[in-house]
Amino acid sequence: MSTLTDPPSNTFRLSQLIYDTRYRSITIQVVALILLCIAFYWLINNTVQNLANLGKEFNFGFLSSRAGYDINQRPIPYDNSMTHWRAALVGMSNTLLVSFLGCIAATIIGVIFGVLRLSNNWVVSRLAAVYVEGFRNVPLLLWIIAIFALFTEGMDPPNTFRPNAEGIAQNDMIFGVIAITNQGTFMPGLAWSSLAWVMTLVLIASIAGIIFLRRRARDIQAETGRIVPVFLPSLGVFIVPLVLAYFALSAVSQRNEQVFIAVGAERGMDLASFAEASGRINYCGIPNQAGSINGQRYLQAADVNFRRGDYFGDTDARQALAAGNCSLIIADASEATALIAEIEATPLFDERIAVLSDTLPEGRAIEVHYPKMTERGIPRFEDGFQLRNPLIALWLALSLYTGAFIAEIVRAGIMAVSRGQSEAAFALGLRPNRTMRLVILPQALRVIVPPLISQFLNLTKNSSLAIAVGYMDVRATLGGITINQTGRELEGILLMGMFYLALSIAISSVMNFYNNRNTLKER
């Protein structure tokens, strides 16, 4: 005989929410959610209330008002008459620049030292260990400041490069073209002609060619077992078309005729008489344009008294001319007449303007310009490319610091591949470098990439320590000067937070994509 238990009654009592295991977990989650919502509501409400008490309403209107301050490193065109939003963009591009450079350098340093730490040579592996422990265990900020101090205190100021009365300078430039000073490192820079974009196309085509070449080599090896050399052919495909394109384009651009357009000149005047009539010429230069650089060389060769103002592009320089900030620009001979009409039509422009009779070629497809010490006025370098000390210090410190962590990740990744793998590869007759490339690394990468992603994110976020050395990143422009001039702390910090969030998500999704390609494919 069996006893039947009563079937559970279907009545629901409130107490079941806590005492009945079927409902308890849901109850707890719902309560937690409600508490979380209340906490957020309280935080936001409190902020809004306090802002209202202060009489500040929440709005982003300040982004479209005039910034009024200058930024020394400008990857995109900017001057102080542009908006706070533009200044924020300049800061963002500076952040992107240093993070990008830092991630690449940190990876290279990390891989090298990670491998060196596994070296059988006792001295090498100990030295690598000293590097890793030294950088990993000292705060990043100290490294940034120390490296910056090394450059600003340890190097000589630019005036030591100016020759004295006897023509002897205290310091000489390295190879005559590079000067390391406490205001930054000055090195040769590139200027592009109007046709240089063709070279970019050629470059893209070459890279596509190299990828094709490598695929083809792999297919041949798969079919026939023959190993086709790829390194030298790739190098050839990379270099030869570029060189050919350079010479071809240079031949064209050397024939492009350019003329000077001068404010206050009579029609048909030549440069020498214009210079005589106007005293000192203000030349609107565009440092990254071959034509402009060539025009400047022409002015120097003609030995006229001139000063160069730097502008970012044609439009910028023409606006400066129309605003009366300079008296001479260079333009294509074919465009000159139309350009003069355009400038004469500018409101408030009531000067005479004419083409000078001198003509000069546009120059080679890519012109190199070298830093040169000024002869009078404040000792400084003109032309060339200036790598500023804050960028150098930040870049070096971020790469060395993060590189130490990456070295450990790489070491761990390589050690995670079992010894049997390399022994098997050797037994098959693979040489050590092929063993590394074909057997060890593909397996090690699966271990290396995920923690590498978080190191890249760390580096990017740590770049906000730029403030310590006056590097104008987004923290210094949007989060520093803009907030200070406009008093919009909440909006500014919010925007900055969103920028870093977006950047981090972008980096991690790219790296995750790469990681997914490298993981074991399970079917």
Add this chain to the structure above:
Amino acid sequence: MKKTVFFGALTVAGLAAGMASAATLDDVKARGSLNCGVTTGLVGFAAPDANGVWTGFDVGICRAVAAAIFGDPSAVEFVPTTGQTRFTALASGEIDLLARNTTWTMSRDADLKFEFVGVNYYDGQGFMVPKALGISSAKDLDGATVCIQTGTTTELNLADFFRTNNLSYDPVPIETNAEAQQQYLAGACDVFTTDASGLAATRATFESPEDHVLLPEIISKEPLGPLVRHGDNEWGDIARWTLNALITAEELGITSSNLAEMSAAPTDNPEVNRLLGTEGELGAMLGLEPDWAKNAIAAGGNYGELFEKNIGENTPIGLARGLNAMWTEGGLIYSPPFR
């Protein structure tokens, strides 16, 4: 069946938004000290001396306000602020009063919501260059590398000056005065620009001040003064009238040496009596003791004494009174009457 009790009701309490109390004076009194924002160190204006005691012209204002409230000039907590942190510190209530050579501008008043209680130093932005550079005018600064403290009005003036004169320059952003000094002396920048008084104070700390010159151009108006938050006018009044008391004291000839004598008994000058509390109810109107102004003056002397002691011509900084002389002597320092 056993009855169960369900404790389901959640109480949400104490979530009312914590509104900042409007009465700063009560907060200060309850705390027993005044939180006063000063620079991170600018000799003559605000810097700790060898014993770690803050001294200087701006510090004098802080001490006078503390003395007016507590009768004790040492009841001040000095909070060093940079050009970038000062406004946030004041707006958030971390400090009660900011006396950090801050320029009075319209947007800081109307947009940042601060109340400037007066001007304690009329200044203007200048340039300092090494003598060896051989430059005698700011118009020759084309292409110069300029050290500039970020988050200041000087940053904006500098941009305007170079723009209107069609000169180019390379700004080197700097956080504190000490950093600027270090970069300037190392030659990492050719020029240092800030308020002329700050330049003089900085130069005074150099090993060889005579190797550096201040250029003649003054490119801006920089009325520097203490400021408080908007929204508490009673507190603003205390700061404003303490500053005015120091100025009026100089005008009436009340100095730290004759203060005791003049405040002992009513004199025959009624304004002196009203100021020093031997007559009338001016102290009570501010919510302070009758001898508030006497204590404020006793803290560091009157305006002129503060000036001479900290930044005057007999100090290493060596600033002349100039615009900061009494209005009776051709300057701009002027206080409304105590009545």
